Amino acid sequence: MLSSLSTGTELRRFRRGVLPKLAVVAMLAIPLLYGALYLWAYWDPTGNLDRLPVALVNADEGATRDGEPLRAGDDVVDELLGSDALDWRQVDADQAAAGVTDGTYYFAVTLPGDFSTDIASIGGDAPTSAEIDVTYNDANSYLASTLGRSAMTQIRAAVSATIGEQAADQVLVGLGSARDGFAQASDGALTLTAASGDLSTGAHQVADGATSAADGAARLSSGAADLASGAGRLDSGAATLASGAGTLSSGAGTAASGAADLADGAQRLAAGASDAATKSGLLAAGAQQLSDGVDKAATTLGRLSGASTGLGSVATNLTALAQEQAAAGDTDAAHRIQAQLQAMQTTLADLGLPTTADGQTKAAADLQALVTGAHDLRDGSAALSSGLGTLSSSTAELASGAGTLASGTAQVAAGASDLAGGAGTLASGASDLDSGARTLASGAADLASGTGTLASGATQVADGSDQLGDGSQELADKLADGAAQIPDDSDATRSDRASALSTPVGLSSTDVAAADGYGEGFAPFFVPLALFVGGLITWLLLRPLPPRGLATPARGWRIALAGYLPALAIGVGQVVILLTVVHFGLGLGWSTALGTAAFTVLVAGAFLAVQQMLIAVLGAAAGKVAIIALLMLQLTAASGTYPVETTPAFFRALHPALPMTYAVTGLRELTTGGTDARLWTSVAALAAFLLGSLAITSWRAARQRTWTLSRLHPALSI
Numbered sequence: 001m002l003s004s005l006s007t008g009t010e011l012r013r014f015r016r017g018v019l020p021k022l023a024v025v026a027m028l029a030i031p032l033l034y035g036a037l038y039l040w041a042y043w044d045p046t047g048n049l050d051r052l053p054v055a056l057v058n059a060d061e062g063a064t065r066d067g068e069p070l071r072a073g074d075d076v077v078d079e080l081l082g083s084d085a086l087d088w089r090q091v092d093a094d095q096a097a098a099g100v101t102d103g104t105y106y107f108a109v110t111l112p113g114d115f116s117t118d119i120a121s122i123g124g125d126a127p128t129s130a131e132i133d134v135t136y137n138d139a140n141s142y143l144a145s146t147l148g149r150s151a152m153t154q155i156r157a158a159v160s161a162t163i164g165e166q167a168a169d170q171v172l173v174g175l176g177s178a179r180d181g182f183a184q185a186s187d188g189a190l191t192l193t194a195a196s197g198d199l200s201t202g203a204h205q206v207a208d209g210a211t212s213a214a215d216g217a218a219r220l221s222s223g224a225a226d227l228a229s230g231a232g233r234l235d236s237g238a239a240t241l242a243s244g245a246g247t248l249s250s251g252a253g254t255a256a257s258g259a260a261d262l263a264d265g266a267q268r269l270a271a272g273a274s275d276a277a278t279k280s281g282l283l284a285a286g287a288q289q290l291s292d293g294v295d296k297a298a299t300t301l302g303r304l305s306g307a308s309t310g311l312g313s314v315a316t317n318l319t320a321l322a323q324e325q326a327a328a329g330d331t332d333a334a335h336r337i338q339a340q341l342q343a344m345q346t347t348l349a350d351l352g353l354p355t356t357a358d359g360q361t362k363a364a365a366d367l368q369a370l371v372t373g374a375h376d377l378r379d380g381s382a383a384l385s386s387g388l389g390t391l392s393s394s395t396a397e398l399a400s401g402a403g404t405l406a407s408g409t410a411q412v413a414a415g416a417s418d419l420a421g422g423a424g425t426l427a428s429g430a431s432d433l434d435s436g437a438r439t440l441a442s443g444a445a446d447l448a449s450g451t452g453t454l455a456s457g458a459t460q461v462a463d464g465s466d467q468l469g470d471g472s473q474e475l476a477d478k479l480a481d482g483a484a485q486i487p488d489d490s491d492a493t494r495s496d497r498a499s500a501l502s503t504p505v506g507l508s509s510t511d512v513a514a515a516d517g518y519g520e521g522f523a524p525f526f527v528p529l530a531l532f533v534g535g536l537i538t539w540l541l542l543r544p545l546p547p548r549g550l551a552t553p554a555r556g557w558r559i560a561l562a563g564y565l566p567a568l569a570i571g572v573g574q575v576v577i578l579l580t581v582v583h584f585g586l587g588l589g590w591s592t593a594l595g596t597a598a599f600t601v602l603v604a605g606a607f608l609a610v611q612q613m614l615i616a617v618l619g620a621a622a623g624k625v626a627i628i629a630l631l632m633l634q635l636t637a638a639s640g641t642y643p644v645e646t647t648p649a650f651f652r653a654l655h656p657a658l659p660m661t662y663a664v665t666g667l668r669e670l671t672t673g674g675t676d677a678r679l680w681t682s683v684a685a686l687a688a689f690l691l692g693s694l695a696i697t698s699w700r701a702a703r704q705r706t707w708t709l710s711r712l713h714p715a716l717s718i
Helices: 008-014 018-041 046-051 072-082 093-102 115-121 142-159 165-327 331-351 357-485 491-502 517-541 556-585 593-618 620-637 649-657 659-671 677-703
Strands: 053-058 063-065 068-070 087-090 107-111 130-137 505-513
Touching (some): 018 620, 046 142, 053 072, 053 093, 063 115, 068 115, 072 087, 072 107, 072 142, 093 107, 093 130, 107 142, 115 130, 130 142, 142 517, 165 331, 165 357, 517 556, 517 593, 517 620, 556 677, 593 620, 593 659, 593 677, 620 649, 649 659, 659 677
Parallel strands (some): 053 087, 053 107, 130 505
Antiparallel strands (some): 063 068
């Protein structure tokens, strides 16, 4: 009773050996293995569709819309390649068809040659929705085709305009109203053109005026610069003038004072000259008298000189008389005559009369010189008197002139003073003028620059107004063209256009091989799964290596086949029953019944061989646990449901190493009607798994002829 209630009684036998402990771990990990692997593999398959290889063919030949080339196909390709929705592979049509057929691509998207033409037709007279051709192949993966159809629906929605039919109809109605608006806008543009013409004319006038103003400002600037220069010189000259005027004023004052002194001196000179003139008259009279006296004296002296000469003769005669008287004995008479002669000679001697001829000649010459000098004195005195008279009158005039000069110089001094004051004022004004002229020159330069800028801006405005005119004209033309190009649709055409606008891009799909619903789509996965489970059950009941065979010296392959062939027979029965039920009961179709049956038998045989090998190598318990683990891995990595590209890298790496991968692939080929190289690849792979497993089982069987205690009493058995 106590032992039956003990929870450790059954588990206690797993204490011995490593394998029982691993079995406990396996029992604990199997749910985790199944749940974790399954959730890991299919956690977010739709989020990994960017790894799903899809062929993209751009056969669009382009079109022309409103005179402009239209390459809508290129735009769609760029948009698709730029998105992460799928793993787009841009190829040509042949490569896409071959790739979809042999499974290189899960499906193919083709933009037909008239794609742009249909897009352009929406605005034409025969609006037509464009089509995107999609080619699916359920033989690649039914669920991949399903995901692809969903993705293409989203892609079509992304490529298409999202506007609805009602909105498009409203747009078209609005375009009808806009047509009138365009016409009105065209009229307005024409008015704008006319206004821009006026604006252009005015702008040109402004530009011309600004140019003239700029020229005038430039001349004004130049003149102001000259004025400033002249004002500078005027300022300098005015300063010099002020200085000279001051000097002139000072000199004029001095001159006025000197002129006054000159006037006084001239008056005194005039008075003196008058006195001198009077005196000189007296002198002239005296000199006249002197000259007359000299003339008379000269005459007298001439006569005296002649008389002296006569007196000599007289003296001689008297001497001779006295001698005669003396000789005559009259001595008295002789002495008297002698005395008289002596007295006369004394007198003559006292007179200093020359006594000799030379003396007389010299005296005559001296007398003549005296007469001449007297005459000169007389004439000079007369001239002096006349000159002094003239001097007197002149000095009077000089005095009068000096007075006038003094008065004038005083006026000059006053005028010079006024001139100095005026020159100072002129200098100050000239300085102000210089400063003002410089300011004017600077302002004129700024004005010239500003007017130059104004002229440039006015020119730009003029050019802009020209461009405005051109643009307005172009606007008017384009609006008129636009108004003409807006279709005046009928109600029917408008409805067709609205429909095309609401669905500008449609999808047309083609199936290389189509599965008939989910059942047929998933049958290639569930049939192998069922056979793998059937094999597991078979090996739960059958012994992979018959003990009798192991006890004989039979070769290993014979022992292996002895265990395998019964299980294969069961497997064939399972296949027959399964296919019969799913075909006749559920309606599973296939391209060839015999081929499907043969391939399914190959699948069952491969699975049985692999499972036999695992049991033979690992033992009954561990081998069956390994079979269950292999089943879990194949469920997630065999690409039976979602494409393996949507699973993590671990499952993608494991995918080609699992027998169920080829079982699923081959059955897809057979049940969906498309058979290609993948079927034969699957056959070869399954055959390899079968033969390889049998070979390993044979090798293991040959090594199990020796019985050991552990084999007789295994630590773990199922």
